[in-house]
Amino acid sequence: MTEKAKPLTDLQIATEAVMQPIGEIAKKAGIPEEAVEPYGRYKAKIDIDKLPVSKKNGKVVLVSATSPTPAGEGKSTVTVGLADALSKLGEKSMIALREPSLGPVMGIKGGAAGGGYAQVLPMEEINLHFNGDIHAITTANNALSAMIDNHLHQGNALNIDPRRITWKRVLDMNDRALRHVTVGLGGPAQGVPREDGFDITVASEIMAVFCLSTSLTDLKERISQIVIGYTYDKEAVTVRDLGVEGALTLLLKEAFKPNLVQTIEGTPALIHGGPFANIAHGCNSLIATNTARQLADIVVTEAGFGSDLGAEKFMDIKARIGGFSPDAIVLVTTIRALKMHGGVAKTDLNAENVQAVKDGIANLDKHIETVRAFGVEPVIALNRFITDSHDELQFVLSHCKEKGVRAALTDVWGQGGEGGIELAKHVLSLLEEPNQFAPLYDVEQPVLEKITTIVQKVYGGKGVILTDKARKDLLAIESNGWDILPICMAKTQYSFSDDPKKLGRPEDFTITIREIIPKLGAGFLVCLTGDIMTMPGLPKKPAALSMDVDDKGNAIGLM
Incomplete structure (x- = not known):
């Protein structure tokens, strides 16, 4: 009996992919040669001042997710695969993503350029230093x-x-x-x-x-x-x-120019800027998003972690400042994540457990409610893993149908754009429908009222508690006239609450604000909750322990 071949790793797939010269990618995106500043053969900076004047405003598709788990949901992978699928359907699509931070790359995450056959390239360089921004x-x-x-x-x-x-x-x-x-x-x-x-x-x-x-x-x-x-x-x-x-x-000034790269299938991608979503606002640069909107008919972008963090900040901060709205929102989830929210340990995720999926589906339901609170209808991308059973998948798809939510089974990791065709068709259908997008609060509202709105409408909590330090901060903010700024919540990504151990859909909880920091340059107020750290630590076994380089300079173990 022959031994079954192991699937290729993300790095192996990326290494074997044949990339197009960056000039060809720029031409495909409609970027004139004089605006392209090559950084080697496969990367470039774009001088936006040399782009032709365009009145085009491409539609924006925001990819978000359910509350993340250590099992991984594949949000960036779906973002890349969706754009490739749209290109396969004849749409002029473009991607706008954040740059990976070396902290997570060397720490717990290992890399952030998509996965499988839905990656942005050159994967190694994007994850390591990437044009020095x-x-x-x-x-x-x-x-x-x-x-x-x-x-x-x-x-x-x-x-x-x-x-x-x-x-x-x-x-x-x-x-x-x-x-x-x-x-x-x-x-x-x-x-x-x-x-x-x-x-x-x-x-x-x-x-x-x-x-x-x-x-x-x-x-x-x-x-x-x-x-x-x-x-x-x-x-x-x-x-x-x-x-x-x-x-x-x-x-x-040089870093401020957006970076142009490509997917495995040759879809143009702008990767620029990378604020954390559990600490900062979690979105790629506004200038990259707006540049992509000028060049493409559909821009697929993402915001960090779940809809309670990155997507909320995308809509209440980035879209407000940028003067645009998301035309569709994709929520990525997996059977594995729903099982964890249903109480299953990471070590037991491979075993079929329909009941755990049923128990964890409340997390997805809350994210659907959150997106709808902004006046936008979501599409569910059920990102398939090989361990998912037929009954588990069918339960989620049937549940979404009962909720009146479009849902598609996706396999862009294994099939690239082809595995995202159904999802892309749902997105295109949704883009034909008008939405009633609006931020959740008016910036003129009192600070505590704005925070409470986020806690109640986005997290499903009952209220807010301010520490003595936060109350002093709020008094100083009000006396300086800084209280008319949007709110940027710094909160754990793992739970709707400020306790990372409360998975699923916790109820009857309050959020404690321990400090409020005015960020006048950014134009928002950062509210620190729980034990969130602005300088993370490395895990017990950092991803860096598996990384190396061979004698020819090829990366090893970069996931």
Whole structure:
């Protein structure tokens, strides 16, 4: 008996794929040669100032998901496969995705460029450094930190209170040892001693500003509005007060150009910016999305984690700032995820358990309700795994039909675009129908009212509790007139609540806000909940332990 061949890994599939020269991909997307700045043979930056003027506004399809689990749902894979399927059906489609952060790549995730035969390429380079954008953001962030400490050292003309500096240094790696540090030690020549800390780069306000700016001019203005701390008189100090917004914008000007790559099937993709969704707003850059809307008839994009995090922020923050609305929303789920929400351990997911799927389906139902609360009808992408049984799959499809929700079984990991044809047809059908999209709240509402709206309508919670620290933060925000900004909730991705262990659809819970941080450059208020960290730590067995490189420079173990 011959031994059954093991399926190829994502890296093997990506390595064996034949890529088209990036100039051919640009031509397919309608990008003139003079706007293409190649970074090797298969990547390029796009100079948007050299694109032809277009009044086209392609339709936006947002891909979100049910609450993520360690089993993995394949949201990026479905995003890529859906765009490929739309291309197969003759639609001019384009993808807009976030850039992977090295923290998750080396930590628990392993990679973020899709999977199987629904990947963006070159997968290895996209996951590792990718044109240096995140490094540029790291440099700009830390240049600001250097300017702040130099200002203190040179006499502190702005009267900055070193105890009230809120700006942190960043590193694009999960490194818990850097969460709290002391700088300036070693005597007067080494600066002013003070407490400091590191966030991960993708949680930096520079990253959020980068992704929400519409032009270099807008980028510089937003950077100038960033609050870095407070004076001894408790007055806010901004980057404009330091006079370094021009220098920071200069550091970012090349990174600000969107990156063009391709899928395995040759669909053009813009990958640009990468804020976390459980800490920041979780969407690729607005400039990449708008560029794709100019070039394509249908733009397939995604927002991080489930609809309670990335999708909510996409609609309440990004779409509001960008002046557009999602025309359709895809919710990705899997039998494996629903089983985990139904109480099954990760080690037992391969065994058929229809009852667990029934128990976990409440999580999907809440995400459907959340999307509909925005006035948009979802399509369910049931991402198929080889361990799924017929009865398990049929239960979910029948359940969706009873709920009046379009649903499609997808296998883009194994079949590429062909495995997403049914999903693509549902999406096209939905795009023909008008929707009544609207953000959930008005920015003029009181801050606590806006937070409560998210907790009740998106999470299904009963209310909000503010700690004493959060109440003090809110008073300061209101006194400074910053209370008319949207809300960016920093919350665990695993649960609708602020307790990551409460899976499924928890009820009768409250959300505790421990701190409210004004991000004036980004244009939102970050509300920290639970024990969410702005600098994650590595797991016990990081993905990096499986990574290597051979003698010819080929990557090993990059998933």
